Structure formats: structure tokens, C-alpha cells
Amino acid sequence: MSPPAEDELAQRLARIEGRLDALETTGAAPSAPASGDDPYWALNQLRDLADSPGAVLFTGLVDLPTGEHYEWQQGVPAEGVLESDWSLQAPALAALAHPARVRILQEVLRGTRSAADLQALDDIGSTGRLYHHVRQLVAAGWLRTEGRARYSVPPQRVIPLLVIIACTAS
Numbered sequence: 001m002s003p004p005a006e007d008e009l010a011q012r013l014a015r016i017e018g019r020l021d022a023l024e025t026t027g028a029a030p031s032a033p034a035s036g037d038d039p040y041w042a043l044n045q046l047r048d049l050a051d052s053p054g055a056v057l058f059t060g061l062v063d064l065p066t067g068e069h070y071e072w073q074q075g076v077p078a079e080g081v082l083e084s085d086w087s088l089q090a091p092a093l094a095a096l097a098h099p100a101r102v103r104i105l106q107e108v109l110r111g112t113r114s115a116a117d118l119q120a121l122d123d124i125g126s127t128g129r130l131y132h133h134v135r136q137l138v139a140a141g142w143l144r145t146e147g148r149a150r151y152s153v154p155p156q157r158v159i160p161l162l163v164i165i166a167c168t169a170s
Contacts, residue, residue: 046075054078060159066111072159095140096164100124101133105142105161108151115149 038044046057059073096102104118112118115130124130134151137143142161143151153161 056081058160058163060162062158062162064109064111064158066109070155070158072156074160092140092142095136095142098133098136100129101137101142102165104130104133104137105153108143108153109158109161113146113150113152115151118151 042057042059046055055075055077057073057075061071063069096105100123103121103123107118107121112121115127115134118124118134119127119130124133134143138145138151142153142157144154146152
């Protein structure tokens with residue numbers, strides 16, 4: 001390996017380690033600032049970093065009504081996504097395929113965290129229905145239990161959830 005390639009590899013490894021450290025400490029990956037001159041700065045950086053014929057990047061920055069702040073970015077080689085077994089993602093997607101479940105997630109992100117408060121929502125149904133929906137969301141990784149009958153969206157799922165919702169909006 002030539003010295004420039006070693007330097008490039010070392011820089012790349014340092015960036016990856018920085019992102020990993022950010023994930024482990026805050027649940028968020030650092031994001032690059034946008035350049036006023038380049039509206040496609042993220043796409044161009046992805047293009048520079050991509051080792052394959054293409055890649056997919058999603059990123060976000062959000063302050064929730066609860067005061068929580070999340071930053072997240074993830075890039076994956078397009079070939080890996082295209083060649084993977086998509087059926088493995090079916091349970092996570094299926095968990096989102098019910099109006100009551102997406103409403104529960106929306107309300108949890110807005111700050112409604114207790115089972116009692118979620119139960120009070122008009123369109124959730126009985127306590128049994130609430131727990132059925134919550135179990136589906138927990139099993140798929142969209143919710144996690146915090147204490148007794150309190151729920152939150154895991155930090156690493158906040159931005160991906162918002163990306164999915166934004167991508168499906170007409």
C-alpha cells in the first residue's frame with residue numbers, strides 16, 4: 001500500500017471511530033455543515049466516500065417537544081441494500097403498518113410516554129389493544145420500555161422513523 005493510500009485509510013478510520021464514539025455516547029452521529037454554495041453537499045460527500053457504484057445516505061437533525069436533541073446520519077452501499085434479503089426488514093416495516101402504531105410513535109416523540117396517557121388517546125382502543133400495539137413496536141425495535149409502563153423511541157431510531165414518515169408523505 002502506498003503512503004497516500006495509508007493516509008487516506010487512516011483518515012477514513014479516524015472518521016469512522018469519531019462517528020462510533022458519538023453513537024456510543026449520545027446515540028447520534030455527527031453531521032457535516034451544509035455549504036451555502038453547494039446545495040448537494042451531503043450527496044457530494046457521499047459520492048466522495050462511496051467505495052461502490054452507489055450509496056444511500058439518510059440524515060437528520062431534530063429537537064423534539066420534550067427537549068431531546070437528535071442528530072443522525074447513516075450511509076450504506078447501494079449494492080448491499082439491493083442484494084440483501086429485504087424480507088428481513090418485513091417485521092420492522094409491518095410494525096409501522098397500522099394507524100394506531102404510528103400514532104403511538106408520534107405521541108411518544110411528542111412527549112406522551114406513559115401507558116396511561118397513551119391509553120387516553122381517542123383512537124387507541126382498549127388497554128389490551130394498546131399493549132398489543134406496544135408489544136409489536138417494542139419487538140420491532142421502534143419503542144423501548146423505560147421504567148414501569150413508560151416508553152421511548154430508541155435514539156438510533158428517531159431519525160430513521162422520521163425519514164420513513166417523510167418519504168411516504170405525499
